[in-house]
Amino acid sequence: MGGSAVLMSSRVQDKRKAKYELQHIVRTINAYDDQSYACVYQDMDSENKEGVSISKNIVNVCGDVLKKNIGSLGPLVLPWREQFLYVISILCYKIWSKRTSIYTPNFNRAFEHFCIHSGGRAVIQAIERNLKLKKQDVEPSKMSLYRFGNTSSASIWYELSYIEAKGRMKCGDRVWQIAFGSGFKCNSAVWKCLCDVKPDNTTAWRDTIHSYPVDIL
Structure with missing residues (x-):
């Protein structure tokens, strides 16, 4: 398991010290659906030992709740052009009896960095494929999973630390953090960088960042 801590403030005077500004939070939960609710569930196994079961x-389930989350987040962050193309594609899809495909918005027009919950390779790859992200977009997620394993919701902070350690975080950059949890739920947080972030020699990546990225299957 991993761990992380974030110091936040609502005081205007602290903006000069802050690295990031929180712009949006969107939370989606599918607890009303039995399949989603039981997808990640704490229970007793056949040997009467308590543990967490994860459905196949x-x-x-992750894709379904993410789609709903994006439906709420998209209008808040996507440029008008991307929203227009998406709406037009849906209309065409309905008019021409599903013979056309629905347009996937280009989220690279809204964000420079992505921190995807690294609970497993399949989840990262599914989001990469469905959102048509670039290789570098999912690099922080894949390398965090490779280096630290499944650190649960803390993984998105290991990934943000990876981006900073690589010296990629610049003033004005926008970050999309996506995390999942039992319920089944999806949380999105959108941050704006307020300054050029220099690599920090006190982070979890301090002595290994030069070795990444690595080639993985």
Whole structure:
């Protein structure tokens, strides 16, 4: 398991010290659906030992709740052009009896960095494929999973630290953090960088960042 801590403030005078400004939070939960609710569930096994069971259809459940989350987040962050193309594609899809495909918005027009919950390779790959992200977009997620394993919701902060350690975080950059949890739920947080972030020699990546990225299957 991993761990992280974030110091936040609502005081205007602290903006000069802050690295990031929180712009949006969107929370989606599918607890009303039995399949979603039981997807990640704490229970007793056949040997009467308590543990957490993860359903085989977790990728499908994850995709469904992510789609709903994006539906709420998209209008807040996407440029008007991307929203227009998406709406037009839906209309065409309905008019021409599903013979056309629905347009996938280009989220690279809204964000420079992505921090995807690294609970497993299948989840990262599914989001990469469905959102048509670039290789570098999912690099922080894949390298965090490779280096630290499944650190649960803390993984998105290991990934943000990876981006900073690589010296990629610049003033004005926008970050999309996506995390998942039992319920089944999806949380999105959108941050704006307020300054050029220099690599920090006190982070979890301090002595290994030069070795990444690595080639993985």
